[in-house]
Each structure stands twice: as structure tokens, then as C-alpha cells.
Amino acid sequence: MKYKNKYSGDCDDFAILLASFARQIGLESRMIGGFSGNSGHAFAEFLLPNKHNNIITKLNSNNIDYRKDYRGIWISLDWFQGSEHNKFLKNFKVYDNI
Secondary structure, eight states: OEETTEEOOOHHHHHHHHHHHHHHTTOOEEEEEEEETTEEEEEEEEEEEGGGGGGHHHHHHTTOOEEEETTEEEEEOOSSOHHHHHGGGSEEEEEOOO
């Protein structure tokens, strides 16, 4: 996020903003705080309930990062993708009530 040619905020600010945007349009969302070695990263996810499981093929064909759990499919709103995103999912914490 650049303002007056300077960056302000960081990944957790961006994650909170995107999770808030998702909630404003009626999606269930949350923030994930993940760690890889000595570095950490935060990103938002929104939920597609289980009734939308047929979308997984489209997600895979479009290289969209997601995770599946008992509630449905959590779509990543991270600025990292693929291995850069997934390395922060080995040790993470979910923040539902942000």
C-alpha cells in the first residue's frame, strides 16, 4: 500500500482490510498468522461452504491457493501464491474474531 510514494502498513494490516472487505459483502472471513523459520506472515481467507465443493477443479486450474476443512473451502487472499504462500501454513494460527 503506497501513499505519497511511501509504503504504509504491512501484511497484517492488509489481511485485516481484506477480511473486513469480504465480510462487508457477506462472506465469512478470517486472518491467518503463519510462520516459516524466523519469519512470519499474515493473510486473509474467505469461506466457500461445503455446498460449493465442485469448484475445486476451477481453483486448481487457475492456480488459486485454498485449504479445505470440515466447513468448506477457504480461499486465500494473500499477495503470495504457491510455495511462497504455502510455506506459512506449516505453523499457523487462525484469528476468527478480528
